[in-house]
Amino acid sequence: MTRLRRVVITGSESVGKTTLGLQLxxxxxxxxxxxxxxxxxxxxxxxxxxxxxxxxxxxxxxxEDEYIDRSRALGNTLLLHDTDLVSNVAYSHHYFGDCPPALEALAIARRADHYLLLDIDVPWIADGVRDRGDRREEMHTLFVTTLDRLGAPYTIVRGDWPERLSIATNLIDTLLSSPPSPFNLADHE
Incomplete structure (x- = not known):
């Protein structure tokens, strides 16, 4: 079976997760x-x-399960995620003051190989759903502490859009050429 590496693009609102995910x-x-x-x-x-x-x-x-299956069927060695359950955990703490232990356990069990945590050094753009433009530092810190608490390996990605793409591709190239991590959801289903 082809080894499938999973990389999540994560971070607070309006940092370019979807844009970077589609570019990658x-x-x-x-x-x-x-x-x-x-x-x-x-x-x-x-x-x-x-x-x-x-x-x-x-x-x-x-x-995630659907895309893991589709990636395997295509023979891909990489699957990208525009966020994952780590975001659910972070936002649960932010909006509701806590997070059910079962959700945190599920996020840990489904942890990806690596997380690209996008910094808040790009302009915030309102879209009718985003509501934390005035709390970007707080939200970024929440993502850092959530990734740390869940034991998720991550790299903070900063800079303008071309810099972010370059940093992300360099990190992914390195990941794809390194030995696999001890656990990967895509390998243990």
């Missing part, structure tokens, strides 16, 4: 798992509430 997917000719909460919010028409936490986690995990 095009560069490597691979798939990028979309952010489930974006589709959920679009269909629901309102921001998530406390009662949505479990459904959001299940939906994100389902997206």
């Amino acid at each position: 997917a095009a560069h490597y000719h691979v798939l990028c798992v979309p952010e489930y909460v974006r589709e959920f919010t679009r269909l629901k028409g309102t921001p998530p509430v406390l009662a949505d936490r479990e459904g959001l986690a299940r939906g994100q995990a389902s997206y």
